Amino acid sequence: xxxxxxxxxxxxxxxxxxxxxxxxxxxxxxxxxxxxxxxxxxxxxxxxxxxxxxxxxxxxxxxxxxxxxxxxxxxxxxxxxxxxxxxxxxxxxxxxxxxxxxxxxxxxxxxxxxxxxxxxxxxxxxxxxxxxxxxxxxxxxxxxxxxxxxxxxxxxxxxxxxxxxxxxxxxxxxxxxxxxxxxxxxxxxxxxxxxxxxxxxxxxxxxxxxxxxxxxxxxxxxxxxxxxxxxxxxxxxxxxxxxxxxxxxxxxxxxxxxxxxxxxxxxxxxxxxxxxxxxxxxxxxxxxxxxxxxxxxxxxxxxxxxxxxxxxxxxxxxxxxxxxxxxxxxxxxxxxxxxxxxxxxxxxxxxxxxxxxxxxxxxxxxxxxxxxxxxxxxxxxxxxxxxxxxxxxxxxxxxxxxxxxxxxxxxxxxxxxxxxxxxxxxxxxxxxxxxxxxxxxxxxxxxxxxxxxxxxxxxxxxxxxxxxxxxxxxxxxxxxxxxxxxxxxxxxx
Numbered sequence: 001x002x003x004x005x006x007x008x009x010x011x012x013x014x015x016x017x018x019x020x021x022x023x024x025x026x027x028x029x030x031x032x033x034x035x036x037x038x039x040x041x042x043x044x045x046x047x048x049x050x051x052x053x054x055x056x057x058x059x060x061x062x063x064x065x066x067x068x069x070x071x072x073x074x075x076x077x078x079x080x081x082x083x084x085x086x087x088x089x090x091x092x093x094x095x096x097x098x099x100x101x102x103x104x105x106x107x108x109x110x111x112x113x114x115x116x117x118x119x120x121x122x123x124x125x126x127x128x129x130x131x132x133x134x135x136x137x138x139x140x141x142x143x144x145x146x147x148x149x150x151x152x153x154x155x156x157x158x159x160x161x162x163x164x165x166x167x168x169x170x171x172x173x174x175x176x177x178x179x180x181x182x183x184x185x186x187x188x189x190x191x192x193x194x195x196x197x198x199x200x201x202x203x204x205x206x207x208x209x210x211x212x213x214x215x216x217x218x219x220x221x222x223x224x225x226x227x228x229x230x231x232x233x234x235x236x237x238x239x240x241x242x243x244x245x246x247x248x249x250x251x252x253x254x255x256x257x258x259x260x261x262x263x264x265x266x267x268x269x270x271x272x273x274x275x276x277x278x279x280x281x282x283x284x285x286x287x288x289x290x291x292x293x294x295x296x297x298x299x300x301x302x303x304x305x306x307x308x309x310x311x312x313x314x315x316x317x318x319x320x321x322x323x324x325x326x327x328x329x330x331x332x333x334x335x336x337x338x339x340x341x342x343x344x345x346x347x348x349x350x351x352x353x354x355x356x357x358x359x360x361x362x363x364x365x366x367x368x369x370x371x372x373x374x375x376x377x378x379x380x381x382x383x384x385x386x387x388x389x390x391x392x393x394x395x396x397x398x399x400x401x402x403x404x405x406x407x408x409x410x411x412x413x414x415x416x417x418x419x420x421x422x423x424x425x426x427x428x429x430x431x432x433x434x435x436x437x438x439x440x441x442x443x444x445x446x447x448x449x450x451x452x453x454x455x456x457x458x459x460x461x462x463x464x465x466x467x468x469x470x471x472x473x474x475x476x477x478x479x480x481x482x483x484x485x486x487x488x489x490x491x492x493x
Contacts (some may be wrong), residue, residue, distance in 0.1 A: 063140055064119060064137050064138070065114060065116070065137070065138045065140055066134040066137055067098070067113070067114075067134065067135050067137065068132060068133060069110070069130070069131050069133060069135045070132075077130065077131050078103075078129065078130050079101035079102060079108070079131075080101060080102045080103075080127070080128060080129070081100075081101055081123045081124070081126065081128075081129050082100045082101060082102045082107070082125070082126070083100040084098075084121065085098060085100070085181060086098055086121075087118065087121070088118055088121060089118065090117070090118045091117055092116060092118060093112065094113060094115060095112065096111060096112045097111055097180070098110045098135070098136060099135070101129060102363070106399040106402050107395050107397060107398070108398075108399075110135065112138070114138050115140060116138040116139050116141065117139045118136055118137070120137040121136055128268070174195065174201035174202065175190055175195070175202040176394070178204070179202055182207050183202075183207055186211055188207060190202055193210045197313075198313070198383075274364060278423060281424055281426055284424050284426065284462050285463040286423070286424065286463065287460065287461045287468060288421060289458075289459040289471045289475060290456065290457065290459070291456070291475050291476075291479060292457070293454070293455045293457060293482050293483060294452050294453065294454060295437060295453045295454070296452050296453045297484060297485060298482050298483070298485050299318075299437075299453050301485050302316060302317075309379060309382060313383075314379060314383045315382065316378075316379075316382050317385070319357065320378045320382040320385060321378060321485065322409060322411075322434060322482070323370060323373055324373065324376075324381055324481075325481035325482050326409060326432070327355065327374050328477075328478075328488060328491045329474050329478045329481070330353055330374075330474075331491070332474070335347075335349070335429070335466060336407065336429065336430045336466065336470070336474055337349065337350050337407050338350060338406075338429055339427035339429065340429065340462070341427075344464050352371065352372050352374070352404075352406065353374040353406060353407065354370070354372070354373070354404050355369055355373050355405070355406070356370075356405035356407070356425070357369070357408070357409055357410075358408065358411070359388075359389065361392050361393065361395065363395055366397065366402065367405060367425060368388045368391075368397055368402050369402075369404065369406075369408075370384045370385065370388070371404070375493075388401060405425065406428060407428060407430060408422075408428060408430075408432070409433075409434060410422050410432070410433045410434065412433050412434065412435060413435045413436035413437065413455065414436075416436055417433075417435055417436065418435040418436060418438075418456050419433075419435060419456055420433035420435070421433075421458065422458060422459075422460045423460065424460055424462060429461060429465060429466060430459065430460065430462065430466065431459070432457055432459050433457070433458040433460075434455060434457055435457065435458070436455070437454070437455045438453070438455070439451055439452070440452055442454070459474075
């Protein structure tokens with residue numbers, strides 16, 4: 001007993017020494033504890049236990065990574081945050097969509113580089129985010145996943161078309177971020193939905209149809225205004241005696257008071273780039289030329305081809321024919337598919353016919369273009385237009401869709417216009433505005449009055465390098481292709 005008491009006293013002294021010099025004696029104390037665990041008193045055991053808890057807590061804390069906005073397009077320093085796909089506290093994985101931003105040129109979806117938890121969002125919707133500044137804070141548990149400071153500075157900003165793929169159990173599913181979000185909000189797995197788009201791409205309609213089948217709901221049609229005719233006077237009120245004249249109240253004039261206030265907003269997005277483009281366009285001397293086109297034969301041809309196009313999943317409008325006819329005309333008059341430098345000292349003839357189509361969207365006027373029309377069929381042009389129109393309506397057009405145009409057509413007829421003085425989009429040198437199609441009386445070759453489908457076209461050209469004769473000859477050739485569509489077969493390659 002005396003030996004045991006003495007040994008216990010020695011260990012108490014060692015415990016007090018550990019408090020003063022715990023760094024050097026840490027390993028030896030753990031050795032003594034494992035060998036003489038029955039001899040440790042309460043105070044020494046409590047100290048060792050607290051020390052282990054401190055070390056565990058330090059390791060369990062994750063590291064906060066500032067996820068900064070990288071360069072989206074050369075020359076772009078700021079963007080507008082249009083939609084958040086995450087919120088604070090959400091778990092994200094690599095390549096998950098973080099947010100959608102809108103620059104002066106295109107809409108871009110920002111994706112995550114790390115696995116972790118969103119801890120902070122630096123911007124609200126419609127606020128301006130700056131390149132190189134933090135976008136979100138992500139807490140990542142695995143320290144090895146956190147790159148060096150140089151790697152954390154920028155996040156890959158990838159356009160919409162490059163990140164519409166989603167891997168689900170080894171199966172590649174095509175869907176836009178907006179469709180994926182709709183599926184997530186309704187707890188729908190994309191792997192269970194059958195896509196009806198190109199390459200089995202899942203569309204918004206596929207999600208809605210799947211949801212309707214699961215819930216048994218019937219999607220309601222769009223509401224229509226019901227007009228109820230007024231009841232006859234005999235049913236609305238009893239007849240009044242004729243000898244008594246009705247009393248007509250005298251209205252009291254009261255001033256109209258408006259409670260609204262003026263609001264000032266900064267120009268952003270496409271409105272901002274429109275100011276820059278139109279300011280440059282005012283330096284160009286515009287030359288105008290107008291004509292009318294008889295589309296009677298083209299209308300008959302389109303009606304014959306529409307069922308075949310729909311069977312191939314393509315909506316066929318008149319615009320693909322207008323675009324293809326313009327490309328055939330540009331082969332004969334390449335100066336209309338050219339560009340000039342700022343001082344108008346050099347002219348560049350473009351090989352590709354990248355024909356732009358002006359679109360009116362909620363974000364403003366945008367002009368995406370169909371690339372390499374000279375090598376496309378009418379059906380291929382129609383398919384590409386379907387894609388551009390769908391992305392434009394969803395505000396998802398990429399930079400490649402909005403840049404590189406060489407010639408432009410503006411279809412104002414879809415809104416109801418007939419004539420238009422179109423403004424050239426520099427560095428292009430020509431633009432055409434297409435009016436609405438009207439049924440009007442015209443004389444045929446025999447002098448008989450017939451019903452004709454007439455469309456007006458208004459051309460604008462850069463009068464510094466394009467003369468009236470060139471514009472007129474191009475317009476006449478374009479007109480002949482549309483009035484007699486069979487003529488296009490002679491020049492198609």
